Amino acid sequence: MRFIVSSNYLLKQLQFLGGVINNNNALPILDNFLFELDGTSLQVSASDLETTIISKLDVESSDNGVVAIPAKLLLETLKTFPEQPLTFTINDNNTVEISSEQGKYSLAYSNGEEFPKAIQLEDASSTVINSAILSSAISKTIFASGNDELRPVMSGVFFQFSPQELTFVATDAHKLVKYSRTDVTADKVAEFIMPKKPLNLLKGVLAALDADVTIDYNDSNAKFTFDGVELICRLIDGKYPNYEAVIPKENPNVLTMDRNQFLSSVRRVSIFSNKTTHQIRLKVSGAELNISAEDIDYSNKAEERLTCQFEGDDMQIGFNSRFFVEMLNNLESSDVQLAMSLPNRAGILTPLDGLEDGENVTMLVMPVMLNN
Numbered sequence: 026m027r028f029i030v031s032s033n034y035l036l037k038q039l040q041f042l043g044g045v046i047n048n049n050n051a052l053p054i055l056d057n058f059l060f061e062l063d064g065t066s067l068q069v070s071a072s073d074l075e076t077t078i079i080s081k082l083d084v085e086s087s088d089n090g091v092v093a094i095p096a097k098l099l100l101e102t103l104k105t106f107p108e109q110p111l112t113f114t115i116n117d118n119n120t121v122e123i124s125s126e127q128g129k130y131s132l133a134y135s136n137g138e139e140f141p142k143a144i145q146l147e148d149a150s151s152t153v154i155n156s157a158i159l160s161s162a163i164s165k166t167i168f169a170s171g172n173d174e175l176r177p178v179m180s181g182v183f184f185q186f187s188p189q190e191l192t193f194v195a196t197d198a199h200k201l202v203k204y205s206r207t208d209v210t211a212d213k214v215a216e217f218i219m220p221k222k223p224l225n226l227l228k229g230v231l232a233a234l235d236a237d238v239t240i241d242y243n244d245s246n247a248k249f250t251f252d253g254v255e256l257i258c259r260l261i262d263g264k265y266p267n268y269e270a271v272i273p274k275e276n277p278n279v280l281t282m283d284r285n286q287f288l289s290s291v292r293r294v295s296i297f298s299n300k301t302t303h304q305i306r307l308k309v310s311g312a313e314l315n316i317s318a319e320d321i322d323y324s325n326k327a328e329e330r331l332t333c334q335f336e337g338d339d340m341q342i343g344f345n346s347r348f349f350v351e352m353l354n355n356l357e358s359s360d361v362q363l364a365m366s367l368p369n370r371a372g373i374l375t376p377l378d379g380l381e382d383g384e385n386v387t388m389l390v391m392p393v394m395l396n397n
Contacts, residue, residue, distance in 0.1 A: 026062060026088045026089070026090035026092070026114075026115040027086060027088055027112065027113065027114045027115070028062055028067060028084040028085060028086035028088065028112075028113050029084060029085040029086065029110050029111070029112050029113075030067065030082065030084045030085070030110070030111055030113070031108065031109075031110060031111075032103060032106040032107075032108060032109050032110070032111050032125070033108045034082065035082065035103060035111070036100070036103040036104065036106075038069065038080045038082055039058060039069065039096075039099065039100055039103065040100065041078070041080070041226070041229075041230050041254070042058060042069060042070070042071040042078050042080055042096075043058075043071060043096055043100055044078075044225075044226045044229070045071045045072065045073055045076050045077070045078050045222070045223075045226060046071050046072075046073060046096050047073045050073065051074070052074070052141070053135075054093060054135060054139045054140055054141075055072055055073060055074070055140075055141075056095060056096060056097070057093035057094055057095055057096055057134075057135055057140070058070065058071055058093070058094050058096045058099065059071070059091070059092075059093050059137055059140040060090075060091070060092050060093070060094055060137070061090075061091050061137070062084070062086060062088055062089055062090050062091075063089055064086060064087060064088075064089070065083060065084060065085065065086060065087075066081060066082075066083065066084075067081070067082045067083075067084045067086075068080070068081050068082075069082065070140065070143065071096065072140075072141060072143070073222075074141060075220070075222070075258060075259050076220075076222060076223045076226075076256065076257070076258040076259070077141075077143045077144070077256075077257045077258070078226070078254065078255070078256045078257075079143060079254070079255040079256075079257075080253060080254045080255075081253045081254075082253075085110075090115060090137075091137035091138065092115050092121065092134045092135075092136075092137045093134060093135040093136065093137045093139070093140055094121055094132065094134050095132060095133070095134075095135075098132050099132070102123065102130060102132075106125060106127075109125060109126050111123055111124065111125055112124040115134065119133055119134060120132065120133055120134065121133075121134045143255075143257055144246050144257055144259075146241050146242070146243050146246050146247075146248055146257070147243060148243050149241040149242060149243045149248070150211075150212070150213065150215055150241070150242055150243070151239060151240065151241045151242075152186055152191070152211040152212070152215075152239075152240045152242075153237050153238070153239050153240075154191065154209050154237070154238050154240060155209070155235075155236075155237060155238070156231040156234040156235060156236050156237070156238050156251060157231070157232075157234075157235065158206060158209060159227070159231055159238050160227070160228055160231035160232045160234075161204075161384075162191075162193045162204050162206070163182065163193070163224050163227060163228045163231075164228055164232075164355070165193075165202060165204045165355055165386055166182050166193045166194065166195040166202045166204050167182055167195060167221060167224055167225065167228065168195075168202075168351055168355055169195040169196055169197060169200050169201060169202040169351075169352075169388075170182055170195040170196070170197060170221055171196070171197030171198065172197070173197070177261055177262075177263060178218055178261055178263040178264065178265055178266070179196060179197060179198065179266070180220070180221060180261070181195075181218040181219050181220045181221055181224075181261045182194070182195045182218070182219050182221070182224055183195070183216065183217075183218050183219075183265045183268070184215075184216060184217050184218070184219055184242075185215075185216045186210075186211035186213075186214065186215045186216070187210070187211060187213075187214045188210050188211065188212065188213065188214075189207065189210060190205050190206060190207045190209075190210060191205065191206050191209050191210065191211065192204070192205040192206075193205070194265070194268050196266070196268060196389075198391075199345065199348055199390070199391050200348045200351070200352065200388070200389065200390050200391065201268060201271065201272070201371075201388070201389040202352075202355075202386070202387070202388050202389075203268065203272070203385075203386075203387045203388075203389075204384075204385070204386050205384075205385045206383050206384055206385075207383040207385075208381070208382060208383030208384070209383075215242065216265070217242055217244075217247060217260045218260055218261040218263065218265055219247060219258070219260065219261070220258060220259070220260070220261055222258075223249075223256055223258040226256065227249060227256060230254075231251070234251065234252055236251050236252045237251065238250070238251040239251070242260075244260075245259060245260055245262070246258065246259055246260060247260055271371065271389070272371070272373065272387065272389055273366050273370050273371055273373065275366055276364035276365055276366045276373055277336075277337050277338075277366065278309070278335070278336070278337030278338060278340055278364070278365045278366065279335070279336045279337060279362060279363070279364045279365075280307075280309055280314065280333055280334070280335050280362065280363040280364075280365070281333060281334040281335070281360060281361070281362050281363075281377065282314065282331070282333045282334075282360065282361055282362075282363070283359065283360055284353055284356060284358055284359060284360060284361045284376075285359070286331060287331070287353060287361065288350065288353040288354065290316050290329045290331060291305060291316060291346055291349050291350055291353065292346075292350055293327065293329065294316050294317060294318045294327045294328070294329055294346070295318055295346030295347075295350065296318075296327070297318045297319065297320060297325040297326055297327035298318035298319070298320060298346055299318075299319070299320045299321075299322070300320065302345065302393060303345045303346045303347045304318065304343050304344070304345065304346070304393050304395075305317070305318045305343065305344055305345075305346040305349070306318065306341060306342075306343050306395060307341070307342050307343075307344065308340075308341045309333070309335050309339060309340055309341075310335075310339040311335065311339075312332055312333060312334065312335060313330060313331070313332060313333070314330070314331045314332070314333040314335070315328065315329070315330055315331075316328070316329045316331065317329075318346070337365075340365065340367075340368060341368060341395060342365060342368045342372065342392050342395075343368070343392055343393040343394065343395040344372065344390055344392055344393060345390075345393055348390050348391075349390060352374050352388045352390060353374075355388075356374075356376045356379075356386065356388075357376070357379045358376030358377055358378045358379035358380070359377075359378055359379065360376075360377040360378060361374060361375065361376055361377060362374070362375050362376075362377055368392060368395065369392060369394075370392070371389045371390060371391050371392065372389070372390050372392065373387060373388070373389055374387075374388040374389070374390060375387055375388070
C-alpha cells in the first residue's frame with residue numbers, strides 16, 4: 026500500500042483531527058490516526074469514543090488498505106517539513122516508511138481493523154447552516170457554559186431548532202447567554218445539548234471557512250458535515266433547565282454605555298477587588314456611573330466615574346467582575362445596554378449595534394450581594 030500527498034495539506038487536516046485525541050486514552054488504538062485508502066481517496070479518522078472526526082483527502086495512489094499510524098509522532102514529523110510531496114509506503118514488517126526530499130523515516134503502525142467504527146445516525150433530522158453563523162453562535166455562547174461534573178447538562182450548549190428560528194443557549198447558573206437567528210430555520214422543532222469539546226474543535230475550523238454545514242441529529246448523537254469533513258459526537262443526556270424562567274421580563278432601569286470604555290473601566294477597577302469574590306459595585310444616578318471595588322484585607326480600593334445614559338431610579342448593584350468582563354469581551358458592538366430591575370435580580374446585557382439582520386444576543390449576569 027503506497028500513496029503520495031502534499032505535506033502541508035496533510036498537516037492541516039491532521040492538526041484539526043488531532044484536537045480530538047486525549048492525552049491518556051482508555052484504548053491504546055485511539056492514540057492513532059486511522060488511514061483508509063481507496064485509490065485516490067484517503068479517509069483519515071481520529072476518535073476519543075465520544076467524538077469522531079473523519080476527513081477525506083485527495084492523494085496519488087491506486088492501492089487500497091487500512092492502517093493505524095501513531096498520531097503524535099506523525100504530527101511532530103509533519104510540522105518540520107517545508108511544503109513538498111511525501112510518499113507513504115506501508116510495509117509488511119509493520120512499519121510505515123515516509124519518504125521526503127530530505128530522507129526516509131520509519132514508524133511502527135497498528136492494525137487498523139481494531140479502530141472503533143464511527144456511529145451511524147439512524148432516524149436523523151437535518152438542518153443546514155452557514156459556517157460563519159454556526160461559528161458565531163458557538164463563540165458567543167460556549168464561554169458561558171459550566172464545568173460542573175455534577176450538572177453535566179449545563180456543561181454544554183443547548184441547541185433549539187424550530188421553523189421560526191435557531192436558538193443556542195449556555196449557562197453555568199451565574200451567567201447565561203441566549204443567541205438566536207431568525208434568518209436560519211429548521212423544518213421541525215428539535216432540541217439537544219452539545220458537549221463543549223467538539224464545539225471548541227468546530228469553532229476553530231469554521232471561522233476560516235465559508236461553506237454550508239449540514240447538522241444531522243437524533244436523540245443521542247449529532248453529525249456535522251462540511252468541506253470533506255464529518256464530526257460525529259455523542260450528545261449530553263438530560264433535560265436542559267428552563268432558561269426562559271430566569272430571564273427577568275420587567276427591567277425599567279436601563280443603562281447605556283460605550284462598550285470599550287465600560288470594559289476598560291471594569292477591568293482596571295477589578296484589579297483592586299477581593300481575589301475571592303471579584304466583586305465590583307455599580308452605582309448609577311442621573312447621567313453618572315460610578316464603578317468601584319475594594320479589598321478590605323489588603324486596603325486596596327479603586328473607583329472610577331463615567332458618564333452614561335440612564336433611565337430609571339438611582340440604584341446600586343454588585344457583580345462578579347470576571348463574568349462581566351467575559352460578557353463584554355464577547356460582544357462586538359460599540360454600545361451596550363444593561364437593563365436591571367432590582368439589586369438582587371439579574372442584569373441583562375445586550376448589544377445596541379453590530380448585529381446582522383435576524384441576529385439577537387441576550388446575556389444575563391447574576392448579581393452578588395453587596396456588603397455595605
